[in-house]
Amino acid sequence: MEDPRSQAARLYRELGPVVYRRCLRLLGDRAAAEDATQEVFVKLLRDMDRLKDRETVLPWVYRVAMNHCLNLRRDARRRGQDGMAEDLDVVPDAHAEGPDAYPDRQLAQAVLSRFDGETQAVAVGVLVDGMEHEEIAAVLGISRRTVSRKLARFLENARKFIARTGTGEAEPDEGAVP
Amino acid sequence: MTRCASELALEAHLFDPARSTVRPHLEGCVACRTRLSRMEQEGEEFRRFVHPRTVDRVVANREPRRPAWRRLLVVLFPAGGLAAAAAVLLLGPPQPPLDYVGAKGTALSLRVWAGSADGAREVGDGERIPASALLRFQVASGQPCRLWLLSVDGRGEVSRLFPAQGDAPALFTGGTTLPGGVALDGQAGPERLYAVCSEDAIPLEQVERSIREAIAGEAGAVRRGPRLRGLPAGAAQATMLVEKLP
Numbered sequence: 001m002e003d004p005r006s007q008a009a010r011l012y013r014e015l016g017p018v019v020y021r022r023c024l025r026l027l028g029d030r031a032a033a034e035d036a037t038q039e040v041f042v043k044l045l046r047d048m049d050r051l052k053d054r055e056t057v058l059p060w061v062y063r064v065a066m067n068h069c070l071n072l073r074r075d076a077r078r079r080g081q082d083g084m085a086e087d088l089d090v091v092p093d094a095h096a097e098g099p100d101a102y103p104d105r106q107l108a109q110a111v112l113s114r115f116d117g118e119t120q121a122v123a124v125g126v127l128v129d130g131m132e133h134e135e136i137a138a139v140l141g142i143s144r145r146t147v148s149r150k151l152a153r154f155l156e157n158a159r160k161f162i163a164r165t166g167t168g169e170a171e172p173d174e175g176a177v178p
Numbered sequence: 179m180t181r182c183a184s185e186l187a188l189e190a191h192l193f194d195p196a197r198s199t200v201r202p203h204l205e206g207c208v209a210c211r212t213r214l215s216r217m218e219q220e221g222e223e224f225r226r227f228v229h230p231r232t233v234d235r236v237v238a239n240r241e242p243r244r245p246a247w248r249r250l251l252v253v254l255f256p257a258g259g260l261a262a263a264a265a266v267l268l269l270g271p272p273q274p275p276l277d278y279v280g281a282k283g284t285a286l287s288l289r290v291w292a293g294s295a296d297g298a299r300e301v302g303d304g305e306r307i308p309a310s311a312l313l314r315f316q317v318a319s320g321q322p323c324r325l326w327l328l329s330v331d332g333r334g335e336v337s338r339l340f341p342a343q344g345d346a347p348a349l350f351t352g353g354t355t356l357p358g359g360v361a362l363d364g365q366a367g368p369e370r371l372y373a374v375c376s377e378d379a380i381p382l383e384q385v386e387r388s389i390r391e392a393i394a395g396e397a398g399a400v401r402r403g404p405r406l407r408g409l410p411a412g413a414a415q416a417t418m419l420v421e422k423l424p
Contacts, residue, residue, distance in 0.1 A: 008237045013229050017221035037231050045240035067381050116410030118378045129185040
């Protein structure tokens with residue numbers, strides 16, 4: 001029988017790449033991704049039973065890693081490290097319909113860190129990771145309708161922000177973090 | 179051509195190729211194969227370099243670290259000296275005034291009850307209570323929302339009170355006495371309680387961070403009870419202070 005320590009090490013080796021890729025993608029820096037991966041996995045290992053459930057583990061790991069790294073991005077922005085908050089790579093091929101499907105992806109990146117965590121996760125899931133509304137809804141444990149509503153609100157505020165900038169500030173709005 | 183695979187779908191493909199739902203698409207999509215190849219490289223990078231140099235630290239830290247003294251003990255009710263308190267609360271403690279709760283929005287109220295030999299009594303804001311008092315909480319909100327209840331002491335130590343477990347706040351409706359309660363840590367000094375309730379789930383870490391930021395850099399901030407910032411718009415908050423006496 002595998003002892004808990006060996007089991008934890010094995011799970012880290014098996015699922016660590018999922019967390020590392022997520023963090024690398026959201027943070028854009030290998031050292032930061034390595035640190036964040038450790039922090040995320042320490043959290044995940046506190047629910048070992050859930051981590052061992054191969055049927056459900058992946059969306060959970062994905063969500064915990066995404067939330068953690070989005071929080072780090074927000075913290076970085078608050079500290080004035082805007083570089084981290086502006087460098088998300090879009091996935092140009094995530095939709096067969098091409099850029100017409102979501103013409104606001106670049107715009108979305110520019111204002112991402114101004115929004116609350118769940119709205120950020122919705123925006124990243126749909127606009128950056130190319131997830132279906134149903135898919136990100138399942139990952140976040142919210143309804144598809146909520147995804148649509150948050151995304152619409154996000155894009156609306158993003159457009160307002162862009163209309164005022166490059167110099168202005170977005171007006172606080174529902175879902176936007178002051 | 180089918181729709182390109184999301185990042186999560188590609189992760190599922192790498193995690194369990196035998197059950198992959200994107201294989202047919204991958205065979206015909208160069209862009210997705212390129213993305214998958216990059217993900218495989220990053221995974222290999224993790225296994226070869228990141229895992230070996232971090233695994234010991236991660237595994238060693240997998241148990242939650244607790245202070246040498248356990249600050250607040252979450253207990254179940256009815257139990258011990260608080261059975262009386264629980265009974266009083268269940269029999270119908272005074273409700274928060276109706277006009278306290280906004281007809282619209284998530285206006286939030288927090289009331290604190292302390293157990294004693296004479297039964298439960300409501301604790302006023304800033305009131306002095308024994309440092310080892312047993313507390314229960316009553317919360318009321320104008321609309322359903324997701325609730326966290328945390329506290330911070332004079333040393334800036336933040337404790338999670340409710341819900342005691344899980345990684346999501348508790349869905350909460352109307353006004354209710356929260357299940358469970360806490361036993362204070364026996365350390366004299368201020369203890370400020372923060373209830374935060376919002377339509378959408380706020381990560382615990384975000385609330386903890388908001389509390390730390392609110393009290394950072396100011397002596398006496400815990401007693402003053404600054405409003406938490408950095409929470410999602412529409413998040414309601416309520417706070418109360420108790421002074422723990424030795």
